[in-house]
Amino acid sequence: MTDTGGEQTPARVGELLPWSVRGIRTGRPWVVSADPEVLEERWRRLVAAPADERSALFEPSRARTLDSAVPGLPGQRTSTRRLSREPGGQPPLVRVRTRPFDRAWLLADHRLLDQARPELWRADGPHQRYLLVHPEPAPPSVSAELPVDPRVRVHPLHRRPDGKEPNLVPGLLRHLRRAYAAPVTAESVLAWIAAVSAHPGAARDAVPLPRSAATWAEGVALGRRVIELHTFAQGGGLRLPDGRRTFVRQPVDRQPEDLGYDADEETLILGEGRLAPVPPQTWAAETTLREWFADRSAFRGAPSGTLAALGLTAWPQRATTELVELTTTLARLAELLPAQRALAADGGPWFTRADLREAAILPVPPAARRPASVLDRLEEGPEGQYALL
Incomplete structure (x- = not known):
């Protein structure tokens, strides 16, 4: 027709x-x-x-x-x-x-x-x-x-x-x-x-x-x-699709410079900090994770003397908690993706x-x-x- x-x-x-x-x-x-x-x-x-x-x-x-x-x-x-x-x-x-x-x-x-x-x-x-x-x-x-x-x-x-x-x-x-x-x-x-x-x-x-x-x-x-x-x-009650939980293996004790990923260890890297396990399907949303990270470091690029340049000098614990929640959420959404497409x-x-x-x-x-x-x-x-x- x-x-x-x-x-x-x-x-x-x-x-x-x-x-x-x-x-x-x-x-x-x-x-x-x-x-x-x-x-x-x-x-x-x-x-x-x-x-x-x-x-x-x-x-x-x-x-x-x-x-x-x-x-x-x-x-x-x-x-x-x-x-x-x-x-x-x-x-x-x-x-x-x-x-x-x-x-x-x-x-x-x-x-x-x-x-x-x-x-x-x-x-x-x-x-x-x-x-x-x-x-x-x-x-x-x-x-x-x-x-x-x-x-x-x-x-x-x-x-x-x-x-x-x-x-x-x-x-x-x-x-x-x-x-x-x-x-x-x-x-x-x-x-x-x-x-x-x-x-x-x-x-x-x-x-x-x-x-x-x-x-x-x-x-x-x-x-x-x-x-x-x-x-x-x-909230914080999320588990990964295989039942595991992501934990802080090494705390983020200062403002990290970059975000990285170790695929062999399934580990998200924030400066000295380590979060694991973070499955590969989470890191597949690398752009989302990097944008999230940049928003928490954005004040570094703001012109000196502006209000936007005022930010935290140390990484807050609540940011780590939110990152664990985000990575787990992305993994769970990746699990649902085949059913959504079908x-x-x-x-x-x-x-x-x-x-x-x-x-x-x-x-x-x-x-x-x-x-x-x-x-x-x-x-x-x-x-x-x-x-x-």
Whole structure:
């Protein structure tokens, strides 16, 4: 059959999760750090600086200067006075996602951020999950934290912080429940998307939906395991696929200069430090590991005298703990990769975009692409004024 206008292709990510927005653009690197203590010191240095030095330390941009008047960040308790007049207390430190598998901390203050994406903060909550579509060649990932990367397209799972209004094209859940004669939730749709899309080599913008209820159930179960790993939901209790655990064989007692790997010993090397066992499938994600490591050494390349140049002089124990968690997570994801690829390749036949049009699901109504009006809190406007949104 001839494909006319893509009607015989699978649905696109933006058709299933229609409301999306770009990730946060900070405008200045010093407001993000892998270590919360570094952010505390940077804030103290900014506030204590003489007035004639504070502007240079702040690193003003077209969007933000010390005199910018902006409303408060939704859900965060910060001053809305101009930074040049009244910095106020230290802003909250909020966990964010800087790379597909890298978490950091952010000084959550609207006055510090060029494009904070308030609509994302309004919808953020304990039930929220985000499907992140990264620039090529990185595949999509799932995060429990807001992403700090304006190149990322963010598809929240829910339109409100209470998790009661899914960010799904209207009619999709009803259609799938009828097709599979089984309960289907927003969470199971995200799990399916993670199973077929969140792996190397996946079609970036296509989400094939199976006609088979058995295939759907298999994919949802697989996707839930993928999401647990992407969101680090299993914490420090992870084991390697063969049941072993990664241990610190030799502590990292100072700031390491480089990251390396000994394949024969299955050992990750950080200066004098040694972590083992680290299986080869983890080191296959060498770029991810090196980017993670560079983010914790990034202050070394920052210009002297800037806030971004302020960093830890010693490697913190918590960084080693997070690295063990990351290496184990990457090994577990490598274990799931064959099943993910097989599901995407062999799980058909699929519902096409033409099928979804016939079911009156597509095209996406314009209202579904806009953020919801969240009216459950007062938000402080510039200079202490209040605005009800």
